[in-house]
Amino acid sequence: MVMTQISYPKKLVIASRESRLAMWQAEYVRDCLKKLYPDCDVSILGMTTRGDQILDRTLSKVGGKGLFVKELEVALEKGEADLAVHSLKDVPMQLPEGFDLACIMEREDARDAFVSNDYATLADLPAGSVVGTASLRREASLRARYPHLEIRPLRGNLDTRLGKLDKGEYAAIILAAAGLKRLGLASRIRSLLAVDDSLPAAGQGALGIEIRAGRADMHAWLAPLNHVPSQLAVSAERAVSRALGGSCDVPLAAYAVWEGASDLYLRAFVASTDGTQVCRAEKKLSLATTQAADAMGLSVADDLIAQGAIALLPPR
Numbered sequence: 001m002v003m004t005q006i007s008y009p010k011k012l013v014i015a016s017r018e019s020r021l022a023m024w025q026a027e028y029v030r031d032c033l034k035k036l037y038p039d040c041d042v043s044i045l046g047m048t049t050r051g052d053q054i055l056d057r058t059l060s061k062v063g064g065k066g067l068f069v070k071e072l073e074v075a076l077e078k079g080e081a082d083l084a085v086h087s088l089k090d091v092p093m094q095l096p097e098g099f100d101l102a103c104i105m106e107r108e109d110a111r112d113a114f115v116s117n118d119y120a121t122l123a124d125l126p127a128g129s130v131v132g133t134a135s136l137r138r139e140a141s142l143r144a145r146y147p148h149l150e151i152r153p154l155r156g157n158l159d160t161r162l163g164k165l166d167k168g169e170y171a172a173i174i175l176a177a178a179g180l181k182r183l184g185l186a187s188r189i190r191s192l193l194a195v196d197d198s199l200p201a202a203g204q205g206a207l208g209i210e211i212r213a214g215r216a217d218m219h220a221w222l223a224p225l226n227h228v229p230s231q232l233a234v235s236a237e238r239a240v241s242r243a244l245g246g247s248c249d250v251p252l253a254a255y256a257v258w259e260g261a262s263d264l265y266l267r268a269f270v271a272s273t274d275g276t277q278v279c280r281a282e283k284k285l286s287l288a289t290t291q292a293a294d295a296m297g298l299s300v301a302d303d304l305i306a307q308g309a310i311a312l313l314p315p316r
Contacts, residue, residue: 015081088203106227108178110205116172140251144275199253202237239297
């Protein structure tokens with residue numbers, strides 16, 4: 001009987017943005033890899049991206065989600081790193097040629113969080129209150145449900161955004177619950193927004209690991225970290241966004257949850273920035289493959305297009 005030789009990694013380098021949340025995510029992946037491969041030397045290459053440097057303009061005006069990943073991809077391309085860890089909602093829907101999204105880890109809470117020092121919920125905010133968000137998706141949802149509030153852009157890493165709130169620049173801010181929970185800041189959450197009020201972005205709350213294409217060894221080594229239910233859910237979500245050209249300049253949401261062991265329930269919307277026009281679609285299917293999840297997302301995107309979603313999107 002021939003025994004198959006199992007190859008284990010001896011050294012791995014993780015590329016990561018240098019924000020506190022990004023480093024937490026990279027350290028989390030590092031620790032997971034160390035548990036799998038105790039003899040492997042796993043290190044982190046911290047980097048500053050253009051998305052971290054440009055803080056005076058919204059992402060939709062300076063290049064979109066790719067600003068957070070380009071430098072990390074360059075490190076992968078040059079062989080300076082073996083893998084890059086991303087908040088999946090920051091990853092463009094279409095990866096550049098030569099790169100693969102090899103692994104989706106188990107998802108954290110995907111909901112949006114209401115953070116305020118003076119108010120418990122959005123409904124408690126008086127007319128004219130300033131609410132900060134960097135997301136056109138959140139802005140559209142807020143304007144649709146709370147037209148009496150003033151929505152202003154809010155850029156910067158998580159600590160910077162909280163600092164602006166604490167300085168009194170905003171009455172409240174909306175952040176991803178996952179980041180606050182991962183950094184031990186759940187106490188800052190005054191309330192969690194129901195998905196009916198603020199449908200999450202595609203991939204929100206999930207960590208994605210990117211590698212160079214063709215790295216069969218990396219795919220094999222990362223396979224134990226892949227969480228199939230999360231992977232199928234976000235694959236359906238990202239398929240919706242990809243079909244509609246989803247980016248930071250598109251007020252688009254897509255969120256899938258499992259109902260029971262096999263039924264995936266996907267909801268999505270496309271809106272005008274002012275929230276006055278919204279197209280919504282949903283679908284529930286039993287599925288078990290990435291291909292089926294992608295097809296489900298494309299079907300939901302087709303439903304949105306049939307309702308006139310294209311007219312709400314910026315020209316491509």
